[in-house]
Amino acid sequence: MKKIIILFTVAALSFCSTQQGVKYLKAPVPSRASVAVIIDCPNDIKNVVMAEFLKKGFNVKAVNASDIYTLGEVFDISDYKKLAYRNSEILSGQKLYENVYKMHIYNFESNKADMLNEMKTKWQVNYLVLLELSDWKKLSWARAIDLNSMELVWVENYPTKYKDSLTDVVTYFIDSMSVK
């Protein structure tokens, strides 16, 4: 019995040590700022999240995660291989594949940045906020990007607590990014 308690304590301690919260806020996101909130979750949960941002006075622009991302949805990695190896009779498919992949990563990042510039100029979005909410025992995380400077201004990992509700975590993140 003693052994079980000790093992449980060790496991609990090691678990706690890996679930460290992280936060850095370079500049607070001003209240009433125009924000695009990106979160990949069902619509009912998305509504709850957006409502919390609206409650705090933010001007929330409707943008879906699927509107912009992800690389897997835009390009299928097997397409690169197919493209490269189709030419393998005359060249090394692997080397061509590596170059095609690297070029697509650079272009993918460049295109996303171009899209964010458009979001700023056409839709008057000032900040992009990314959120991923996790259950108890896991890390919820968030980031904010200033679209004027195209720089990261806030990052945070938050260990979700047992008693945290969805709105608790969202409210925590909103307060955390707003106050220096």
Next chain:
Amino acid sequence: MLKNLILTVIIFFTAGDIFCSDVTFAFGYFKNNSKNKSYDYLEKVFSNSIVSSLAEKEITLLRPADIENKLKNKNDKLLYEFSEKELAELSEIIECDYFMYGNFTPFDNDDVKIVINIYNYNTNELFTFETLGKLETEIFSLVDFLSTVIFNAAGEKVFFKNEVIPESSKFSIISNLEPTELNEMYSVFMDKNFSISVVQSNDLYNATGSDEMEFFYNIISSKNSLKKLKDADLKKEVNFIYGSWNNESETNLIKEQNSIINFYYYDYPVSKQNALKSLSQNTKNKDYLLLIFFNPSRTKAFVRCIDFKTGNLIWMERNIEPVKELKKESKSSKVTQLTTEIIKHFQITSNKSETKPDATKKKTGKNK
């Protein structure tokens, strides 16, 4: 200054003093690229001076004359330039782990441009770098600099860094970390007053996994490049079957293949340079692109850094790990500790540090 000195001492400490005497460095000629024949004497002087400069290291050194002697038995002579295939064959004949050769171009204002190629026979990698120096006034310091760069690039860390990274620089980072780990890494950078651009940080999911991130190990830039030579003499193998018997669809297919191969292979340096230019503009980052690959246990990393202003590779290093073993009891995660270590290297340059040579030579059964 004191900080730099401490960092240099740290690097020396990590490198250790154990050098492997069975590692062989062979030096070919440095071709005079100018039409001025009075500089031809430097073709041997550069190699011999670098060998003299490395004489104190516990490695085996071969001068051009030593190589010529070895080749004489085979009725062959040492060339100035080599195809990728010839590099492997030559290294096998002269039994070296690293073969260095290059060229230089003297200018009227006493400047000299030197291009050095370092071929690693064991990994079949070719590192090429370019530097500018003063021919008459700084020749000795130039040779010392070249010796240190060669020694480091041939070392176990495959280390090259030709400029310090200033404080408050802005980075576009591409990495293989998961989102929460990325936040840890970003927070360390931001805490040290560096700026992070939107690259990858605007994604909910990481596009680059560990397997694909390894593709960035080999890197080509306008001046300095590290590339794997597994596809020796590719140009000779390309053979487009083309003639009057081709119908329209076959002709179109050949044209399509031709343009793909040109864009992604032969013209890749130019294609990539244009892509990076566009990335720099769209992300409003004129400073640096940093490629950081962490191993699965997050205890080691390799780094490639490109200066957006020049398009040059300014830093490459592998096997970066904390000086002290990662502290399991520490509150900081492994990613945080390793990122802190990477940032410590920002102030170091090649001429300030040394790593031990990579002694992975297989004495028999070299497979190419």
